Ligand code: SF4
């Protein structure tokens with residue numbers, strides 16, 4: 001029983017040895033045929049998922065091809081098209097960083113006013129734990145995770161405290177390391193920019209219409225013409241020129257005075273309320289006509305009451 005486990009382990013090792021030779025034979029003409037040769041002579045090796053055997057890398061001459069989502073130390077992106085840093089020095093990454101290894105100093109303009117640009121940006125790579133929180137929380141897609149893990153130095157400080165210059169990489173470098181994520185981000189950013197542009201255009205159009213309506217109303221008020229003519233907006237319709245208001249008041253007063261005179265009692269026009277201009281025909285109606293109208297109205301109401309009572313009695317009988 002004791003020797004059985006040892007034999008089983010040796011069998012597994014032997015199987016790996018065999019697979020390695022078989023894979024090497026399958027990779028003819030060379031295991032380097034799919035590798036990427038760098039300018040300095042080093043190679044980046046791919047190991048396909050179908051490969052069963054062990055792939056021995058001659059590091060540092062050879063390196064394994066890293067998956068896209070591999071992450072090590074963050075990098076700051078420089079937009080080469082716009083010729084500016086994407087970072088706005090908002091400080092969100094520094095706030096969310098669990099070991100607090102990010103320091104940011106915001107830049108200022110000539111008057112000392114803070115601007116949306118970092119003057120200094122430091123990351124202590126010896127403390128960074130590659131969690132990628134900074135990259136995930138950055139609202140401007142300005143910080144992403146680098147793949148470069150060959151950071152060996154003799155002294156931790158200051159060599160492992162990276163400043164803005166050391167952290168900054170062009171956007172193309174990020175696009176090469178993270179092609180899928182970069183493409184998704186570019187599409188999202190284009191959609192957001194288009195939506196913002198459409199919103200700004202709609203707002204500008206609404207502002208222009210509002211200004212035009214206000215200018216039209218002001219012009220109508222100044223000329224004394226009816227403001228509603230062609231105004232096309234509620235604000236313009238509500239406008240009355242002073243001359244127009246005076247004329248309406250005068251006309252209402254005259255009509256009310258005439259009505260009073262017909263009814264037997266004359267009242268001074270000046271004492272009449274302005275509200276009479278709203279419905280002068282009510283107060284101008286002869287007293288006899290008003291009595292007849294009131295009687296007719298009363299009769300109509302009585303008739304409606306009677307019908308309602310009948311309907312209620314019928315419903316009660318049916319139920
Ligand atoms: S990297 Fe992003 S989250 Fe950090 S300060 Fe710059 S814009 Fe803000």
Ligand code: SF4
Pocket residue numbers: 074093096097098099100101102123127128129130131132133134135
């Ligand atoms: S990867 Fe994590 S630990 Fe490193 S700087 Fe970003 S938030 Fe901080």
